[in-house]
Amino acid sequence: MDDKFAFILPVMQVAFGVAAVLAGRWRVSSAGWWAGGFLASASGFAMPAIAFLVPLAGRAVLASGVFAVAFFCFGQALGEHFGLRRKHVWLRAGIALAATLISALGVAIDSLRLHLAASDVGCALLLLVPLLAAHGRTRRSGDRALVAISWVVVADCTARAVCVRWLASGGIASFPTSTYAFAYQVSGSLLGVAFAMAALASVMISVLMRYRDWAICDPLTGLLNRRGFDEALAGRGAHEKAHATAIACDIDHFKAVNDQFGHHRGDEVIATLAAAIDSHLPARAFAARFGGEEFVIYLPQGALDLAGAGIASAGAQLAEAVRRDFAQRMQRLLGRDHPVTASFGISAVAAGEASLEPALRRADQALYQAKSAGRNCCVVKSALAASGAMADAAAPTRAATLPA
Template identity: 40%
Template sequence: MGENFAFFLPIMMASFGVLFGVVWSWRVRAAGFWSGAFFCIAGGFAVPAAFAALPSSIWGFVADMLFASGFLLFSQALLERWRPSWMLPVRIAIWGLSLLLCAIAIALDHLPLELVSSDFGCFLLVGLPLVAGKDRLDNWADRILFGAVTLTAADNLIRGSTVPLTLSGGDFQDSAYAFFMQAIACVFGLFLALAALAATMLDLLARYQRDALHDPLSGLLNRRGFDETLARLMRKGTADGSLIVCDIDHFKAVNDAHGHALGDRVIVSLARILAQFAPPSAVTARFGGEEFVLFLPDMNAAQAAGIANDIRESLAREVADRLGLPQPLTASFGLATLQRGDMSIHEAIARADAALYEAKARGRNRVCVRRALSTPGAPAADSPSRACHG
């Protein structure tokens, strides 16, 4: 092994270990496996320096163990993206068998067997995730990472298959095997690290974007997420539908009497009911506090009112008993349809809010509908645009 390789490779691999460690501290689980893997590989490449300082046959097995452990962690990091913990017992068995064969080879002083056992073990460990990930390449980052892993797997397979040709004279340090191993590791290792880092950072950005658009308690969209989703639908031509505004009745009294922890459980329970009854095309959001909004594309007022009533009845029937509340838990609903004259979705929300206030005024636990703007001066009870059910 050249002195430049001996110095550069451990530093390069350890640097990526530190970098992925920083990303892991941002709560990116896969980054922890990448970090551990690169530290193991860095240790494996640093073994010759340790051997030069303190010659011992044990260093060979230490290097084999570090490389095998690094590739086991590589496989877990990849599968965190594509199929978490897939075939974990099989991969651990491959890791153990590879090390067992390496130990036997060292005991027999059979260097070719040791190298073949290590290379083929690493090939299987990093090759199995390719099987799991081949149908899950949804974006360019995954495809580039898949290509980098394929090159790494091919390197180990080809190197292990050509040991008799590259291990001249039985001496590892000055062999073509050692040179090609380190030279290719510089290129493919750098490619793999950069591809993994790019994919991980894109995952992190996607998570931050999701957090920015979703309510952390209910898991539904927040107001910003709702607005952006509706704007995207409108750009695609979705101009018809109904909008439901939902507000839990006497929610402050629940918080005051039973504490905010139980109030949070009420919010989560209602969010689950909304998800249960809303169709797949619905856009569901928590606007804050106890107020929820559903947009139902291409659905008329009668259909939307049926869904609102299903939600209302399920909430009144199930949640109080499930949470141990002494009194029934109900919600009021306001419903409006989108009109061609609306300048934005917020005009429909304003009509639904007005219908919600009417539901509250009429005794709560009901659905009130406002299909269009009322005629100025028309009494509320006589307006054909309004109806209440409950």
């Protein structure tokens, strides 16, 4: 084992740990765990540096402990990155403790193979558990690269544990001159760099995605803003947009809510309507807060499984479900003595229309007509209907169809 070469590993790990600490300034939850993992790993690789302070057996036990801590941190970082956070934390903590104790037993009985195999199996399991839990959550290329290199690290640890019989023999004192030590240096150098680069790339992607979310999402409600709505709409195909419905809605007498309860409570009311909308959105539909208490919903054809219902009818049923849900939520928030409701306008894209804009304008017109009809109702406006009276417009709890 080349001691001069060996010191490259802890230096690299410290550098990656510091980089992760700096990345943590952007409030990426996984950055701290990556930093802890790399710094713990660096201390494990740096054990030869304290030979004059700690005997070989003590360094072996310390190394197995800090590597268990490092891989626990790596597993936690993976969990944070994929939104798993507290999942299997106690299981992994138990694996880390068991691996350390069994590895220490190997030192106590002077069995190098038991010491190394226990540490390698523990490290493999500490990464394997979050990797299995994160299955199906990799949506970006950076995520897939991180998962791929993590699987390679698991395979490397497993291979060393399986082959330790041929790579190491004798007692703990024979480790520095063993074939295992050389293989560990080589794989640690190559995979350590690749793993660290993938981890830091995942952190930076999270930072970029956070800034992107700030640019296209409304901070109060978590829904899209106008820019985000336009971007999401631009990503849909022409055929889908030609068979879609636009729904416009806003909160009735919202100024009175602010005047009576204050702007803080007004923000809660806006967030409550957003939550009601979001809870009823089917797949491929999306919603945006256009400003103030005004919201717009995009509903593609077929998003709601309503046999025999046209897309406008499906939009009316979605709007009615949101209207009822919002009214119930507001009763729980403010009580029955202070009812707060919302009005909705619905219009489908007509044949020959090249964009959603005409439907949005009609939905906005239908919304104003819902307000005129007494509020707390849903109005559908067709591009082809003739002028005439509105059916059931005054009924505040039913969807009504309004001719153009």
